[in-house]
Amino acid sequence: MNAAQTLVMKSLCFGKMQTVADMSVRTGKSIPNVTKVINQLTELGIVLECGYAISSGGRRPLQYRLNYQNLPNILSVSIDQYYTSIAIYDLSFDILGTVKTIRNPVAAGDTCMAEIKAIIGEALEAHVGQPIMAIGLTIPGFVDSATGQNHSYAANHPLFDLCQTIQDHFGIQTWMENDSTAIAIAEKNFGEAQRSQDVLVVNLNWGVGLGMIIHDRLFKGHSGYAGEFSHIPLSDENTLCSCGKRGCLEVEASLTAAVKSASIRLSEGEISSLQSIFSEQGSIHGDQLMDAANEGDQLAMESLNKIGFMLGKGVATLIHIINPEYVVISGRGAKVGRILLPQIQSALMKYSIDRLSKHTSLLISDLTQVQLLGGACVALEKAKWNI
Numbered sequence: 001m002n003a004a005q006t007l008v009m010k011s012l013c014f015g016k017m018q019t020v021a022d023m024s025v026r027t028g029k030s031i032p033n034v035t036k037v038i039n040q041l042t043e044l045g046i047v048l049e050c051g052y053a054i055s056s057g058g059r060r061p062l063q064y065r066l067n068y069q070n071l072p073n074i075l076s077v078s079i080d081q082y083y084t085s086i087a088i089y090d091l092s093f094d095i096l097g098t099v100k101t102i103r104n105p106v107a108a109g110d111t112c113m114a115e116i117k118a119i120i121g122e123a124l125e126a127h128v129g130q131p132i133m134a135i136g137l138t139i140p141g142f143v144d145s146a147t148g149q150n151h152s153y154a155a156n157h158p159l160f161d162l163c164q165t166i167q168d169h170f171g172i173q174t175w176m177e178n179d180s181t182a183i184a185i186a187e188k189n190f191g192e193a194q195r196s197q198d199v200l201v202v203n204l205n206w207g208v209g210l211g212m213i214i215h216d217r218l219f220k221g222h223s224g225y226a227g228e229f230s231h232i233p234l235s236d237e238n239t240l241c242s243c244g245k246r247g248c249l250e251v252e253a254s255l256t257a258a259v260k261s262a263s264i265r266l267s268e269g270e271i272s273s274l275q276s277i278f279s280e281q282g283s284i285h286g287d288q289l290m291d292a293a294n295e296g297d298q299l300a301m302e303s304l305n306k307i308g309f310m311l312g313k314g315v316a317t318l319i320h321i322i323n324p325e326y327v328v329i330s331g332r333g334a335k336v337g338r339i340l341l342p343q344i345q346s347a348l349m350k351y352s353i354d355r356l357s358k359h360t361s362l363l364i365s366d367l368t369q370v371q372l373l374g375g376a377c378v379a380l381e382k383a384k385w386n387i
Contacts, residue, residue: 004029006385008037012047012066013091013380014189019053019061038064045070068092072133074383075123075172076375077116079139080179080332081106081206081256084116086123087369088132089376093190096129099369106139106159113158117169124170133386136379137163137176138183138371140207142225145378148176175382179203180227182374183330184211184218189377191370192363196325200318201365202229204333204340206256206286207242208249208311212322230254234313253310255286255333262289262303272299290336301339308340312347319352319360330365337364 001009011026012018020038024031041047048067052060073096074089084104088096100123104115124132139162141152148163158165167174177185180203187193187201197216203209210229212219220226230250231243241248251257266278274284274292293300315327329337329344341362348357367373 001385004033004037005041008034008041009046009066009091009385010381012064013093014377016092017050017053017063017065019063021061023064066091068094070130072130073127074134074136074376074379075120075127075132076136076372076379077120077138078179078369078371078375079104079106079116079137080371081140084112084119085369085372086119087372087376088123088127089373090130091380093373093376095369095372096127099372110158113162113165116162116166120166120170132172134379134383135166135170135172135174136182136375136377137166137174138179138375138378139176140179140205140209143176143178143181144224145175145177145181146224148174150176173383175379177375177378178209178225178227179205179371179374180209180211180229180331181218181220182211182378183209183370184213184374185377185381186367186370186374187211187328187330187365188213188218190373191330191365191367192326192328195363198322198324199326199328200315200322200324201328201330202311202315203331203371204255204311204329205331206254208254208314209331210318214322214324229314229318232314232317234317235310249310249314253307253314255289255307257310258303258307259284259286259289261306262299265299265303270299273297274300286332290333293336293339304336304339305343308343309347311340312344313351315344315362316348316350316352316357319348319357323356324360326361326363328363328365330367330370334365334367334370340364 007027011023020034023034047064050063050065053063068090071091078085082105085101087099106112141150143150153160163176183203184201193199199213201211207230210227231248233247234249235247235252239251289300293304
């Protein structure tokens with residue numbers, strides 16, 4: 001498969017039905033060149049005609065889509081501080097089968113690596129259908145996407161060279177990206193970030209990450225590590241952060257902070273629908289807290305309100321520096337976006353200059369499994385196609 005064919009196929013992956021004119025805009029190739037490639041791919045059975053597009057006048061153009069059923073699939077693995085999830089996507093970015101999630105703390109090192117290998121092995125063994133073309137990994141940390149190395153770890157740590165380890169173990173080309181960057185890529189292709197060329201995507205998870213779309217391009221900074229939103233020193237608490245420093249935003253504006261706050265109050269006997277879980281297990285986890293908040297539990301809502309206000313303080317700083325058109329709240333925490341949004345807005349009113357912030361709109365992502373989707377996007381975009 002030549003470069004022009006690959007380019008057109010990638011365009012069709014990110015937009016399920018397109019005309020030749022659509023593909024010309026997406027790929028930057030002329031209409032005659034795209035037409036030639038489409039004819040080639042149609043003859044090979046890779047592309048199918050799928051009816052005429054709506055026209056405001058004149059001849060209605062044909063639309064095309066990939067023949068997904070006869071094309072390879074992508075395996076995506078999302079890793080965060082505590083959980084590993086896996087899913088297989090076709091080239092239209094539809095999930096085949098179900099998403100599997102296991103508790104797998106990255107702090108466990110060798111055990112974490114073994115569990116990642118095991119969950120991938122099980123998924124590959126159970127997969128029936130087209131072959132897996134590529135594996136996409138997403139993980140927090142200082143990820144060098146060119147080398148697939150995570151420089152948050154020492155060179156002898158099992159997760160430092162995770163990408164190469166997985167590729168060698170399974171014999172499938174593997175690509176890795178920072179979790180927040182991958183989420184921004186997913187939002188730009190399929191979510192709220194499609195609205196504008198200047199968007200900041202906040203990944204609210206156990207920490208707080210950031211992906212930046214500036215002038216319609218992903219911005220990663222000089223060394224590729226831009227977006228360490230968690231570690232902006234905005235906290236007034238003296239709590240030690242996971243990075244080893246004090247004052248980081250993460251200690252007050254993450255789901256971890258919300259769970260910690262709620263757990264303290266539960267241990268003191270405050271009334272909550274979470275009290276029975278806490279009494280039985282001695283702890284609660286983030287999804288339980290968010291589900292309780294969405295059902296109106298006062299303690300859960302107040303714990304999330306607190307991090308929402310601090311998150312807004314951080315967003316105000318970003319608006320002053322970047323002046324984006326939109327800020328999208330994405331990641332695991334987006335499921336409580338309607339609870340967080342008023343608190344974020346309140347903090348923006350308090351901490352930002354109106355002349356700047358009034359031109360920025362806050363949005364809550366509606367994408368599900370967004371980190372997995374981002375991993376699939378990364379793998380598809382970077383993969384060497386051999387169809």
